[in-house]
Amino acid sequence: MEGLKYVGKRIPKKDAPLKATGQAVYIQDLKLPGMLYGKILYSKYPHAKILRLDVSKAAALPGVRAVLTGADVPNNFKFGFLKDNPPLKSGKVLSTRDEIAAVAAITQEIADEAVDLIEVEYEELPGIFDPIEAMKEGAALLHEETKSNVLKLPWKFVNGDVEAAKKESAFIAEDSYTTQWVTHCCLGTSGCVASFDVSNNLTIYSNTQIPSLAQNDFLEALKVFGLKNKRVRVIQNTIGGGFGSKLDTYAYEYIAILLALRTRKPVKVVFSREEEFLATSPRQPTITRISQGCDGNGKLTFREIEMVLDNGAYTSWGATTPSVMMVPISSLYKVPNIKYTAKCVYTNNTYSQAFRGYGNPQATFAIESCLDELAIKAGIDPVEIRRINANEPGEVTPQNFRITSCGLKDCIEEVVNRLDWKNKHGKRNGRGVGMASLIHVGGAARVYKSDGCGTIIKVDDNGKVDVITGSSEIGQGSETIIAQIVAEVLGVGMDDINVINNDTDVCPWDVGVHASRTTFVAGNSALGAAEKIKAQIMEIAAKNLGEPVEALDMQDGVIFSKNDREKNIPLAKVLRKAHYTLGGRMLVAENFYDPPNENFDQTFRGNLSVAYAYGTHGVEVEVDRETGQVKILNYIAAHDVGKAINPMLLEGQIYGGGLQGVGYALGERMIWDRGYLKNGNFLDYKMPTVRDIPPVQAVIVESDEQAGPFGAKGIGEPGLVPTAPAIANAVYDAVGVRIKDLPITPEKVLRALKEKEGQKV
Amino acid sequence: MKKEITFTLNNEKINIEADPKWTLLYVLREVLEMTGTKEGCGYGECGACTVIIDGQAVNSCLYPVMEAEGRSIVTIEGLMAKNGELDPIQKAFVDEGAVQCGFCIPGMIMSAKALLDRKPKPTDEEIKESIEGNLCRCTGYVKIIDAIKSVGGGR
Amino acid sequence: MGSFEYYKPESVAEAMALMEGSGGKGVYISGGTDVMVLIRQRKLSPGCLISLRNVRDLDYVDTSSGLAVGSAVTHNAIAKNDLIQKRYTALSDAASKVGSLQIRNVATMGGNICNAAPSADTACPLLVLDASVVIAGKSGERAVPIDEFFLGPNKVALGPGEIVKGFAMPAFSEKTGSAYIKHTRRQAMDLPMLGVAARVTIRIDGNEIGCRDALCTIDNISNVLKRFEDEKLVCEDARIALGVVAPRPMRAKKAETALKGKVISEGLFEEIGEIAASECQPRDSIRGEAWYRRDMVRVLTKRAILRAVDRVIRPDDTIWPERLW
Known part of the structure; x- marks a missing residue:
């Protein structure tokens, strides 16, 4: 791969100047007009019945705009991979991170204070903390509707004949290994701001790693809440670390949505560091x-x-x-x-x-x-x-x-x-x-029905390129990698490329930042889109230069004939010629890359x-x-x-x-x-x-x-x-x-x- | 009861009505709406809120704002030149690939800046000492050290 | 969180008057790295905060006779002080390991000691350096030996309104060295699982200290100790202090006695380690298991003494060779 100009180079991250000057806006930094602040009350016990929940003192605190409990979650809504998790628990709590009530108030301080005023009476129940104990015959069931504490998931893979191979092996090593809980420790804690417009369409500012799937989760939730046929827009602020922690939707997001729906105001829920440790989901032991x-x-x-x-x-x-x-x-x-x-x-x-x-x-x-x-x-x-x-x-x-x-x-x-x-x-x-x-x-x-990522590329009259991608920047550098790939294909400078990657209203679908897939999938998607737009550009340039397309190349934003460098035309001029002409056109290309892998x-x-x-x-x-x-x-x-x-x-x-x-x-x-x-x-x-x-x-x-x-x-x-x-x-x-x-x-x-x-x- | 206090912030005299219970971080982020300084924990255990007070790196989340009276405070917003040019340490963080998610970076840069102002060519040991209170989960710190070293011409 | 007044007195007398005026609801705050945490956790809701940060008569390092350090001196100032590094090394060892640089830039030794956490890093060095606590009260000043100052977890011998002005330590002979070892899981931003400080005064009967070169190599530690023994290195005086392994920072007095007046040898070292381990009362906590803490008292007591001896023999060498223990 000789002669590459951008790919393979140590190019600084595009978003680094913004971050190094403190100008990047993280969810912590976001303030919307009229915004309220949410706070969640968690269970005091790992396993207990809630006998009484009295929110009257919290509700009466000046500045409090809403207090929600499990009773306020419409239609028994549950979320999660097996839909076993209500955003606010009622009746019974199953862990110390169980959310049982939430407050929205005009300041974070008031919200924090209000949560402390909520009175809860529990009847503590014996808990099961060891999975081996939980698997035993007769162990109490966490979820009464299930038959066993073992999840009904089919994890089994067999190839060949292990028993026969054991007999034929000269040496065998056998032992048990155990691992612990570890947590992501994102320096920026989890959080979101949920906001409804007059028609009950939801905009949620989030630091999710899965904007498209989250959009879908929230749409499902709105349906259950009785809001059919609505739109959900997910906007990602600068994300203060991911590492997989934001690969799902969480109770705090549904709580923010419910609080926003109740108050008709934007509601922000951002975790304190204590909550980040307690209420985000670690690596499994x-x-x-x-x-x-x-x-x-x-x-x-x-x-x-x-x-x-x-x-x-x-x-x-x-x-x-x-x-x-x-x-x-x-x-x-x-x-x-x-x-x-x-x-x-x-x-x-x-x-x-x-x-x-x-x-x-x-x-x-x-x-x-x-x-x-x-x-x-x-x-x-x-x-x-x-x-x-x-x-x-x-x-x-x-x-x-x-x-x-x-x-x-x-x-x-x-x-x-x-x-x-x-x-x-x-x-x-x-x-x-x-x-x-x-x-x-x-x-x-x-791991999902689609493993794809879409890219849209448009170029403006001045030769600047907008790359609109489904993939998210969580600090790993996807924005820069995508720009490098597009720059390489098109022959324009890094600074001429703007990557837009944080708004489901604008960006095409992507399954999410997981599986180390972004450079490969979003990169291939961008590569294809860049080739498509390049073909359009070259076609117009060929007409203008009177040269065949095959003879043309582009470098530093100038299209030239490989036979005669004197025959050249700046990209911006090509674009204007395409645009400002009778029956003119804007140059846009889209590409969806779904890799040829298999479920x-x-x-x-x-x-x-x-x-x-x-x-x-x-x-x-x-x-x-x-x-x-x-x-x-x-x-x-x-x-x-x-x-x-x-x-x-x-x-x-x-x-x-x-x-x-x-x-x-x-x-x-x-x-x-x-x-x-x-x-x-x-x-x-x-x-x-x-x-x-x-x-x-x-x-x-x-x-x-x-x-x-x-x-x-x-x-x-x-x-x-x-x-x-x-x-x-x-x-x-x-x-x-x-x-x-x-x-x-x-x-x-x-x-x-x-x-x-x-x-x- | 709020009290009036005066201090220098990024080379400008500033006068605010402060509640004595406020921390400097609260004033920066919530009162002055300068959100470049981050809160990562609120307990002085991560360094994301680091600012420079009278030449020394300090966790602003533990700093009572009343103590700011008469002092000179520099935040991440104060490093960039008026013409938009980055401070050499900011530029080094960008060029050396020291930034990933970026949440720790303002605090990290302020710690490094406090060191470089005092010691333009720091040793490895001094670099580590300067940022030992700044947690970063993304970078493994390697390129952050490289960046600080590059400013001192030490690479 | 209710609001409160924040006072910034400039003298000890003014501070004490403010405290008296607060009706017992005031809280002294120095660097604030503990007080501000407690307030945020809502474990403390002061009627008012009385800051000692601007009280000039608490901010001094006086080396005219022995060492006197004001309570408002920051850990970083202690860690970077040349004389403390040279003559009161255990103290600079400890001060340089507290929290992070950002913490050390504001946190003061007075605050560290008055909190009386069993894990306070500077407590063990003060114990081995025979420090006394200078306390200002309504009826004037008094001095309390540091060992009598710690009463229990977060309890110190301070009367209502009293302020710790500073800490006074005697001058030690040239042949005295000290060290503090902080045993942690991380290399920064950590509390000690345990801490061990040692101070020794040694006598060398011969003229030349032959073991000096052994210390500069990565020679096996048994061989180094053998040289000590051969050259009849005598431990004239000794102090050993342990942190985290008892309700309060403690002296290992039996171990000290066993060490005093003896020729240093490997056998003696083993014995001292065992005795110190038998004196402590560690507990299981999320930060460390009791058996491990006790065993580390044994190991680190030996190492702290050795390091203290090394500092007498090689006063100008600040680098401790990397050894395979």
């Missing part, structure tokens, strides 16, 4: 039983996994994470025989949701930790077992994933060389090295993604044997990205994802103690600070994915997927103890060391 085997040469023979996920009290898209867990389970390394089952279980804990990686980190932690154990049993170097079984281009995996580009082997070698694996592995002297790899969807993921069939087979992203992380650690503390001395993150459209932004994804992974591995956890969150603040949650970053190298491996825009694959999520097992493997190499329960805290390491030496703790 998992209990994984895994068994893997290999033959005498280290070739993998089977992988068997049983998993239990703590779903919490209600169901969001998080309950579908096993579909993505299947990606590494079926297809990370070549494994012929696979058996996987997963159960999502209701408990009186917080309900879980999507978080960068969407289940993949939990599954990969078990797979890659267990793979090291298997290598030890087989007497093979951990690098070697990965080399032997590494995926390759052209492979079709047990789930029928068609592997096109695949740089996994290159990623492994990058790690081996940069870590100096040969000299550092196996010393057991307090320092150690470990590695882990990943596979993730890299060419979208068809899973009933057996969970189908080419989920057009391409797959690979990567390997390698880490060198030092373990303090007396304190159990783990220090990362060196961190290599090698990723097969197809092609880096913007290496600078791409590195940002790897560094950022990597540090989230380090937090997941070594310290972050939400402490939910019998339904109560004990560390819902930044001081106690322990997300990494600048002092906690390891020396890190992001290594970009380019495998040129034919289906990707300019060869690119997705990289949004992979950065944190293999971090935890890579660190766990390095800890083992350093001191010979394996931590199978995340996070790898000093207490766990020290306890394991003492137990290994036969000491009592």
Whole structure:
């Protein structure tokens, strides 16, 4: 790909100046005329009957405009993936984040005060906080209308014959691995402003990652509220972090809508930091039983996994994470025989949701930790077992994933060389090295009916280009990537391109910012639209220059003949000529790209993604044997990205994802103690600070994915997927103890060391 | 009871009627409607609200506005030149790819600015010290450090 | 949140008069990093706030004899003070690790101590540095040894309206060094899981300190301690203080006694660690488990002493070699 001018370049983010000057408007910063402020009252208990709810004192407080309870939710409306979640609960509460009342007032302070005046009398009920307990025969049912606390979701994938393979395996490693709740910690908290016009059409300012699906959710809600045939407009303010947290619609949004409907005023609900911890949905904890085997040469023979996920009290898209867990389970390394089952279980804990990686980190932690154990049993170097079984281009995996580009082997070698694996592995002297790899969807993921994204491009009389895209900017840089692609195709400068991406009234449909799909899908969509508009431009220019279209090219906003550079015409002039003429035209092109990937069939087979992203992380650690503390001395993150459209932004994804992974591995956890969150603040949650970053190298491996825009694959999520097992493997190499329960805290390491030496703790 | 207080904000004398219970952050965002300074937690645990008071980086969410009397305060809005030119530290954050979602960035830049004003060529250790109270969830901090270093000519 | 008055007295006397006038409803505020949090959490609703930030007679660092630090001196000022770094190192260790730079720029040592959180970072250093608390009251000034100042969690020996003016520490001999180790999960913005401070005065009978070069290498710690023993490095005086592992910051007095007058050796170190661990009363909390805290008292007491000794032997070296422990 010689001669690229914009693609592949370190171009600063288009929205960075706005953000660096404080001019970007986040939901926190938005004020509409007459706007009221909402506040939500949450349950005091994780499981209780509401005996009495008295809002009279709150309603009487001067400045309060509305107080709503469950009784004010029309027609028993419920939302969520299984429609099991009412925005305001009545009768019974199932978790401490259950919303039971909400207030709208003229100031935030009054709203906060009013919520405190609401009187609630509860009858506390025994709760179930352990999914294993919840699955037991006779366990109390959280949702009485269900027959079991296990969600009716069909998570099961089988390929080949695991039992037969077990018998034939030379070595088998088997163990249990567990993971914790972790939360997104977006620096900008969740929030929205809901507003109705005179005809009851809704405009909602939101920081959602799924504007089109949210629009649909809100339309459904309005219907249930009795408002049929209305319009919903979703406008996204600058989004202060996503990471999957805004991949669903939430109670606070429906509450804002109901408050706005009641008061006929715009209502803003923005979470405090405490609420952000309490009432947003974290990554689900998992209990994984895994068994893997290999033959005498280290070739993998089977992988068997049983998993239990703590779903919490209600169901969001998080309950579908096993579909993505299947990606590494079926297809990370070549494994012929696979058996996987997963159960999502209701408990009186917080309900879980999507978080960068969407289940993949939990599954990969078990797979890659267990793979090291298997290598030890087989007497093979951990690098070697990965080399032997590494995926390759052209492979079709047990789930029928068609592997096109695949740089996994290159990623492994990058790690081996940069870590100096040969000299550092196996010393057991307090320092150690470990590695882990990943596979993730890299060419979208068809988890919805459509996996598409639309783009509209229009050019104005002055040669400026508006790119109207369905994809959202959540900080990851999609706006810039799209502009680079369009600039490259059209031959106009970055500054001539304006990307519009935050208004469902204007922007075409897109399924959302998830599955690391935006560069691939929105990029391809923009690429197609740019080619279409270019064809229109060239056609007009050809007429004006008297040259055939094939002879023309465009650079820096000037169209010229490749045969004779003197024959040229500025783009703006072409556009004016097209416009200001009898029977004139405006230049607009649209393109909808829906990738040729497949929904899973009933057996969970189908080419989920057009391409797959690979990567390997390698880490060198030092373990303090007396304190159990783990220090990362060196961190290599090698990723097969197809092609880096913007290496600078791409590195940002790897560094950022990597540090989230380090937090997941070594310290972050939400402490939910019998339904109560004990560390819902930044001081106690322990997300990494600048002092906690390891020396890190992001290594970009380019495998040129034919289906990707300019060869690119997705990289949004992979950065944190293999971090935890890579660190766990390095800890083992350093001191010979394996931590199978995340996070790898000093207490766990020290306890394991003492137990290994036969000491009592 | 509100009280009149006077202080310098971004090089301009300013006079407001302040309720003694207000924090400086509240005054900036809600009274003066200067929303460039962000609130990320309200407890001094994230640094998104960092401003410079008499040359020092301070969490404005914990700063009683009454203490602003007579002091000189610089916020993110005060860095850009009148002609729209970005401050070198702002430009560095843009050029080095240090900005993602951007919510932490105004506070991060103010912390860095306070350092660079005091120490034009800071060491790595000084850079880390200056932003250790500024949480960022997007970037992994790497390019933020690069950006601060690049202003000091240290890269 | 109800409204309140905010007073900015310029002298201690004025501040105390305002407090008296508030009918017991006033609250002193210094850097405000604790008080403002409590107000936001609605755990505190003061009748008025009386700011000590502008009281000039609380803002001093006097090194003319020993060390005297005003209560309104910020953590950052303490952390960056040359003399404190050199002669009262445990204190600068602690001050430099409090919160973040933004917090240290405003939070004061007076505030840190008067809150009397078991996790107050500067408490342990003050304990090992034999500090006394200078208190101003209606009837004049009095001094209370720091060990008697902490009464329990968030309880200190202050009468109504009294103000801590500052902290006075004696001068220590050249052969004295001190250190504070803050054990945290994160490397910044964290409270200690536990904290250990140590101060030692050593006597070296020989002329040349041969173990100096051993300290500059990454030699195994056993070998370093062996050198200490060979060269008969005697610990003449010692203080050890522990934070978070008891209802109040505490001295490990039995461990101190066991250390005093002895030749430093690996065996002695192990013993001291064990004794200190037996003296504390850690509890389980979300921030750390009791068994782990106790065990870390054992480990970190040894390390804090070693670091304090190192600071005597290598007074000009500020970098502690990275060791494989």
